[in-house]
Amino acid sequence: YKNPHYAAGRTTMVHLFEWKWDDIAAECERFLGPRGFGGIQVSPVSENLVLWDFQRPWWERYQPISYRLITRSGNEQQFASMVRRCNNVGVRIYVDAVINHMTGTWRENTGTGGSTANYGQWHYPSVPYGRDDFNYPECVISGSDYFCCADRVRNCQLNGLKDLYQGSEYVRTQIVNFMNHLISLGVAGFRIDAAKHMWPGDLRVIYDRLHNLNTAHGFPSGARPYIYQEVIDLGGEAISRNEYTPLAAVTEFKYGMELSRAFNGNNLLRWFYNWGTAWGLLASGDALNFIDNHDNQRGHGAGGDVLTYKQPKQYKGAIAFMLAHPHGWPQLMSSFAFTNTEAGPPMDSNGNTISPSINSDSSCGNGWVCEHRWRQIFSMVAFRNRVGNTALTNWWDNNSNQISFCRGNQGFVAFNNDYWDLNQTLQTCLPAGSYCDVISGWKSGNSCTGKRITVGSDGRANIVLGANEYDMVLAIHTGTESRL
Ligand code: LAG
Numbered sequence: 001y002k003n004p005h006y007a008a009g010r011t012t013m014v015h016l017f018e019w020k021w022d023d024i025a026a027e028c029e030r031f032l033g034p035r036g037f038g039g040i041q042v043s044p045v046s047e048n049l050v051l052w053d054f055q056r057p058w059w060e061r062y063q064p065i066s067y068r069l070i071t072r073s074g075n076e077q078q079f080a081s082m083v084r085r086c087n088n089v090g091v092r093i094y095v096d097a098v099i100n101h102m103t104g105t106w107r108e109n110t111g112t113g114g115s116t117a118n119y120g121q122w123h124y125p126s127v128p129y130g131r132d133d134f135n136y137p138e139c140v141i142s143g144s145d146y147f148c149c150a151d152r153v154r155n156c157q158l159n160g161l162k163d164l165y166q167g168s169e170y171v172r173t174q175i176v177n178f179m180n181h182l183i184s185l186g187v188a189g190f191r192i193d194a195a196k197h198m199w200p201g202d203l204r205v206i207y208d209r210l211h212n213l214n215t216a217h218g219f220p221s222g223a224r225p226y227i228y229q230e231v232i233d234l235g236g237e238a239i240s241r242n243e244y245t246p247l248a249a250v251t252e253f254k255y256g257m258e259l260s261r262a263f264n265g266n267n268l269l270r271w272f273y274n275w276g277t278a279w280g281l282l283a284s285g286d287a288l289n290f291i292d293n294h295d296n297q298r299g300h301g302a303g304g305d306v307l308t309y310k311q312p313k314q315y316k317g318a319i320a321f322m323l324a325h326p327h328g329w330p331q332l333m334s335s336f337a338f339t340n341t342e343a344g345p346p347m348d349s350n351g352n353t354i355s356p357s358i359n360s361d362s363s364c365g366n367g368w369v370c371e372h373r374w375r376q377i378f379s380m381v382a383f384r385n386r387v388g389n390t391a392l393t394n395w396w397d398n399n400s401n402q403i404s405f406c407r408g409n410q411g412f413v414a415f416n417n418d419y420w421d422l423n424q425t426l427q428t429c430l431p432a433g434s435y436c437d438v439i440s441g442w443k444s445g446n447s448c449t450g451k452r453i454t455v456g457s458d459g460r461a462n463i464v465l466g467a468n469e470y471d472m473v474l475a476i477h478t479g480t481e482s483r484l
């Protein structure tokens, strides 16, 4: 369950938060496939409660009312077509599976596909679930439960959401059928929402009943779905993420927190010379790494304090470090712009999501940020694909916030988060020649629109990164996007 089954040479997934299925299919064909992205995490696919009382918040999608594939992102036919079209261009789909709970109790009770619920009876007729399928008697998780009481964290309600009893054979069957249906449609795996709130033993039974990935979508025979479990464990709680790593991969919340702290100026980049398990990170193969996710970029979940698109220079620095560094499997965030932390995606007065538009410079409009279309970000995806499994070597730093390192003899990257310029002759480990920096510009024919770096026969080159430059990163690599 720890292999993402990316197409050959691909390494990186992006969370297209709240995107519609038709738009994702188009994005696979026009951008993500050609640019070498490995996969996409999509927003929850199961029918959810419609919450006009909160002007259709983004979080209504974390309140399933049935397992029918009908949401603001589209219906089952559109979902199936998206998976097919993305797989055809080498881009995998991972589904955010909400299987810990159903809805909370609200004044409204109609779903995005017209299903209804009767909260007083714990009745979700479109599954169907009834009272026996939920943990009972009702209790709600409190803040202190996290530090004392694993059983309450798993058997009580998260935020008052009706808590499913995964110990029940009937409940397991409904969940497994839902997930196997998605596998039959060609998905490559799942994010397990709120995994901390479910018993590892129950999850293991569910995972082991999942089908192999669909060979008709290009997966090798016998391939197991990639599973990354959302467990927020920053230390000190009754439940440890180590209970989940024997099962499948786990979301690495420490990754973005530490890098955000450093790129925000609250720790020195020099200390990252041994970034990895020495810092208490998960083992590389167990880790799904990211700087921000849909929760913590808006102060939900593990909370804020992470870099987001709102601090672009530092954010691009942290993302470039993640993509240049060999540890773990990286995930990028692609957001809609927000000030209200509860607001849903750009929508019309009927609550229909408004598609991103694509500007002439290839950035997005209509309220979509599309971080994945920022050159400094997608160029580093190509960098990571290029350097593959090569080792990190030749770490250099100035005892402060200027660092550089090589990835084998395929790639070189430098950072300057100091208040003074970087101007040094550094070892790049690359074959002698002329390279275009893929951060300040790109290769255009035989010239560079940004910086041009000349690597000598000893592998060394003069590297300049001014403190006041637009970006704090410089990256060059072998391969057509960079080498002249
Ligand atoms: C997750 N991970 O474990 C998701 O990443 C996170 O986005 C989900 O919470 C959470 N688990 C449940 O799936 C989000 C919002 C919550 C929201 C919840 C359900 O962060 O704020 O709760 O989705 O929609 C909302 C209200 C609560 C209310 C609750 C139940 O904010 O005040 O009690 O609904 O009605």
Ligand code: CA
Binding pocket: 100, 153, 154, 155, 156, 163, 164, 197, 198
């Ligand atoms: Ca639970």
